[in-house]
Amino acid sequence: MRPGFSGEAVRTAEQPLLEHGRGPALMAVAAHGLQLHCRRLLRTRRGRVAGSRAVVLAGKGNNGGDGLWAAAALRRAGVEVTAIPTADSLHEDGARALRQAGGVVSAWSLDDEHVEQALDLLLGADLVIDAVLGTGASGGLRGAMAELARSFDQRSQETGEQGPVVVAVDVPSGLSADGGALEGPVLPAASTVTFGAAKTAQLTAPGDRLCGRVEVVPIGIEAHLRSPDVLRLEDRDLEALWPRPVGSDHKYTRGVVGIVAGSEEYPGAALLTVHSALAAGTGMVRYLGDESTRRMVNLTSPEAVVSDSAPADEHVQAWIAGPGAVDEAQHQRCEQALAEALQRRIPAVLDAGALEIAGRSLADTRLRPWIVLTPHAGELAELLRWCEAWDRLPEGVAAAEREQIEADPVHWARTAARATGATVVLKGATTTVAAPSTAEGAPDPDDDRDGASCVLTAGDGSPWLATAGSGDCLAGMLGTLLAHDSAQPQRLERALGPWLADSPLPEHLRGGLRDRLAGDGRWSLLAALAVVLQGRASRRGGEGPQPCRPEDIRAALTRGDAGSGADLGS
Numbered sequence: 001m002r003p004g005f006s007g008e009a010v011r012t013a014e015q016p017l018l019e020h021g022r023g024p025a026l027m028a029v030a031a032h033g034l035q036l037h038c039r040r041l042l043r044t045r046r047g048r049v050a051g052s053r054a055v056v057l058a059g060k061g062n063n064g065g066d067g068l069w070a071a072a073a074l075r076r077a078g079v080e081v082t083a084i085p086t087a088d089s090l091h092e093d094g095a096r097a098l099r100q101a102g103g104v105v106s107a108w109s110l111d112d113e114h115v116e117q118a119l120d121l122l123l124g125a126d127l128v129i130d131a132v133l134g135t136g137a138s139g140g141l142r143g144a145m146a147e148l149a150r151s152f153d154q155r156s157q158e159t160g161e162q163g164p165v166v167v168a169v170d171v172p173s174g175l176s177a178d179g180g181a182l183e184g185p186v187l188p189a190a191s192t193v194t195f196g197a198a199k200t201a202q203l204t205a206p207g208d209r210l211c212g213r214v215e216v217v218p219i220g221i222e223a224h225l226r227s228p229d230v231l232r233l234e235d236r237d238l239e240a241l242w243p244r245p246v247g248s249d250h251k252y253t254r255g256v257v258g259i260v261a262g263s264e265e266y267p268g269a270a271l272l273t274v275h276s277a278l279a280a281g282t283g284m285v286r287y288l289g290d291e292s293t294r295r296m297v298n299l300t301s302p303e304a305v306v307s308d309s310a311p312a313d314e315h316v317q318a319w320i321a322g323p324g325a326v327d328e329a330q331h332q333r334c335e336q337a338l339a340e341a342l343q344r345r346i347p348a349v350l351d352a353g354a355l356e357i358a359g360r361s362l363a364d365t366r367l368r369p370w371i372v373l374t375p376h377a378g379e380l381a382e383l384l385r386w387c388e389a390w391d392r393l394p395e396g397v398a399a400a401e402r403e404q405i406e407a408d409p410v411h412w413a414r415t416a417a418r419a420t421g422a423t424v425v426l427k428g429a430t431t432t433v434a435a436p437s438t439a440e441g442a443p444d445p446d447d448d449r450d451g452a453s454c455v456l457t458a459g460d461g462s463p464w465l466a467t468a469g470s471g472d473c474l475a476g477m478l479g480t481l482l483a484h485d486s487a488q489p490q491r492l493e494r495a496l497g498p499w500l501a502d503s504p505l506p507e508h509l510r511g512g513l514r515d516r517l518a519g520d521g522r523w524s525l526l527a528a529l530a531v532v533l534q535g536r537a538s539r540r541g542g543e544g545p546q547p548c549r550p551e552d553i554r555a556a557l558t559r560g561d562a563g564s565g566a567d568l569g570s
Contacts, residue, residue, distance in 0.1 A: 001503045003228035004203040005176030007135035010196050013224035026219050030195045031069035033217030038194045045165050046126045050078025054127040060087040067131025067169050068094025075101040085109040086132050110144050110443040110450040119151050125164045130187050132173035138183030141174040149185040156217050162472040172210050178206045181407040186210050196221040203232040204410050207429035222506045233458045233528045238501040243484045254283025254484025258316035259325040260333040267293045269324020269472045269562040274301050275550035276476025287312050318347045318483035322354025323472040347482035351475045359386025367422035374425040377405040387419040423523040430459030431531045435524040456528035460536035473548050478530040493518045
C-alpha cells in the first residue's frame with residue numbers, strides 16, 4: 001500500500017521545518033535523492049553516467065532549485081548538463097552551483113522564439129530533468145512551455161526507447177499535485193522523484209499514467225503529515241489481507257454468497273459470476289435464476305446451490321445482484337436483494353442492471369456503506385442522473401457525462417458515494433473506490449483526522465481487462481470477500497495492525513486509519529482488494545486476451561507448497 005497526500009498537506013508539513021530555518025537543508029536532501037535516482041537511471045537505461053547528456057528545464061521556484069542542485073552533482077559525476085530557464089529568473093543558489101560545477105545555463109529563457117531550439121536540446125539529451133513546476137502549481141502549462149511539452153511528447157512517441165528519459169521533480173509539470181482533470185498539456189515522465197510523500201495525483205487517474213515509476217525521497221517531514229488523501233493498493237497487500245482458511249473453518253465461516261445474475265438472454269454473466277466467487281474461495285454459492293440458467297450453473301459448478309426462490313427466503317452473508325439480470329423476474333430479485341441488504345445489514349455488490357435499481361431506490365431511501373456499487377464511467381453517469389432527479393447531489397452540482405467522469409474519476413466517485421450513501425467502485429484502468437465515510441453517509445471533506453475523505457485506488461491490471469465479462473468476474477471476487485468478512489469480521493480487524501505497521505504510512509497516522517478501515521471504511525478496502533486480485537489474475541498467464549478467467553483467479557491465490565508458504569500468484 002502506498003499513501004498519497006495533497007500538495008497542501010505536504011506544504012503544511014514542511015512549514016515547521018521552514019520556520020526553523022531548515023529550508024536549505026530540505027532542498028539539499030531533496031536534490032541529493034534526485035541526483036542519485038538520475039545516476040541509477042542513466043546507468044540502467046544508457047549504460048553510463050559520465051559522458052551522458054542532461055538538460056534541466058528549470059523554473060524560478062524551489063522546484064527549479066531542486067533540479068539545479070541535482071544537476072550540479074550530476075555535472076561533477078561527468079554528465080554534460082545544460083539548464084534552460086523557463087521563466088524570467090532562476091533559483092540563484094542552484095544556478096550558481098551548476099555554473100561552479102561546470103554546467104551551462106542557457107543565455108536565453110524559454111519563449112515562443114526558442115521552442116524549437118529547446119526541443120532540439122531535449123531530443124539530443126540522454127536525460128531530461130523536469131523542474132519547472134512543483135506541488136504549489138495549478139492551472140496547467142501555458143505559453144511556450146505548453147507548446148514545448150506538446151511537441152516533445154509527440155516526438156518522444158515517435159522515437160520510443162531511443163528518446164531521452166524524463167525525470168520529473170516532485171510532479172510532472174502541468175499536473176496538479178492534488179490530481180483532478182488535466183487543464184492542459186503535461187510533460188509525461190518515465191519516473192518521478194517526489195519529496196516527503198507521494199502526492200495524490202501520482203496514485204490516482206489520470207495523473208498516475210503520466211508519472212511513470214514514482215520514488216519517494218524522505219526529507220524529514222513525515223511526522224508532520226496529516227491523514228492521506230488516497231491509498232494505492234498493490235499486489236503484496238493480497239498476502240496481508242486476503243482471507244485464507246484455517247483448520248477450524250467450515251463453509252459457513254468462509255461465507256455464503258447469494259447471486260442474482262444472468263438470464264436466458266445472458267446466461268454467461270451468471271456463469272462468470274458464480275465461477276469467480278467460487279475461485280476466490282467462498283464457502284458456498286446460492287444462485288437464484290431461471291430454470292435454463294440454473295441448469296447451466298449446476299452443470300458447470302455442481303457445488304453451487306441453485307433455486308428459483310426469492311432472496312428473502314435465502315440465508316446468505318452477502319449478495320451479488322445485477323450482472324446480466326435483464327428479465328423481469330431477475331429485476332424483482334435484485335430489488336428484493338437490495339431490500340434485504342438494507343434491512344438486515346447484509347453487504348451487497350450491485351452491478352450492471354442492479355445499478356438502475358439502486359438509482360431508483362434513492363427516491364425513498366439512502367443507501368448504506370455496505371452496499372457496494374460497481375459502475376464504469378458510463379453507468380456512473382446514469383447513476384448521477386438518478387441522484388440529480390432525486391435531489392441527492394450537493395447544491396450547485398449537476399450530473400456529469402461519461403467524458404467528465406473519466407477526466408476526474410476521484411471527484412465523481414466521491415460525489416456519487418456522498419450522494420448515494422453507498423461505497424462506489426468506479427471501474428477503469430485505474431479503479432477508484434470511494435466511501436461515504438460517516439454514519440450518515442456524508443463526510444466533511446475538511447475533516448481528515450481519521451482519513452474520512454480518503455479514497456483507495458488500484459491500477460495494476462492488464463489492459464486486456466477492457467472486455468465483456470470482466471465486471472462479472474470482479475463482482476464474484478468482491479462478493480466472496482464481503483461474505484467472508486460478514487461471517488468473520490474479526491479477521492480483517494486483526495490483520496489491519498500488522499498490515500499498516502508494514503506500510504510506509506507514518507506511525508502517528510496508523511491508529512486513526514485502522515479505526516476507520518475497521519469500521520464503515522472496511523467496505524472500500526475490501527472492494528479495492530478485490531480489484532487488486534483481478535489485476536494479479538489478469539496477468540497470470542502473461543499479457544493477452546481473455547484475462548482474469550475464473551481459473552486465473554484460483555491460480556492467483558494458489559500457493560505452490562503448502563509447507564513453505566511460497567506464493568506463486570505474484
